Amino acid sequence: GAAEPALAKVVVKKGVYGAIALQRDTGQFGYAANAATSRAAKTEALNQCADPRCEIVAAFSNACGGLARNPARGPKKYFPATGATRQEAEAKALRRCAAGECEILTWACTR
Numbered sequence: 001g002a003a004e005p006a007l008a009k010v011v012v013k014k015g016v017y018g019a020i021a022l023q024r025d026t027g028q029f030g031y032a033a034n035a036a037t038s039r040a041a042k043t044e045a046l047n048q049c050a051d052p053r054c055e056i057v058a059a060f061s062n063a064c065g066g067l068a069r070n071p072a073r074g075p076k077k078y079f080p081a082t083g084a085t086r087q088e089a090e091a092k093a094l095r096r097c098a099a100g101e102c103e104i105l106t107w108a109c110t111r
Contacts, residue, residue: 016110021045064109068093072101
């Protein structure tokens with residue numbers, strides 16, 4: 001019917017997904033970008049992290065994710081964030097980390 005072409009025009013950009021996984025005790029991490037589904041992105045990030053205790057700390061679609069850490073605040077202090085750009089995601093993660101010895105551990109963006 002007539003509804004089908006109208007729906008096709010609404011879907012301008014196919015969603016692409018990304019995720020960051022972290023094992024808080026060891027600091028191991030993994031990430032994925034440009035996956036076809038949210039589940040695929042999370043699975044890839046967990047596979048890269050390669051530890052059964054890894055967990056997803058950031059998931060995003062058509063955006064970026066960043067992960068900051070502050071070694072001065074203890075070995076398990078990690079601060080994930082998402083944003084429209086790499087710079088925004090990193091800035092938010094660093095802001096959550098609250099300055100000091102903060103550093104970006106990893107980031108990922110979908111295209």
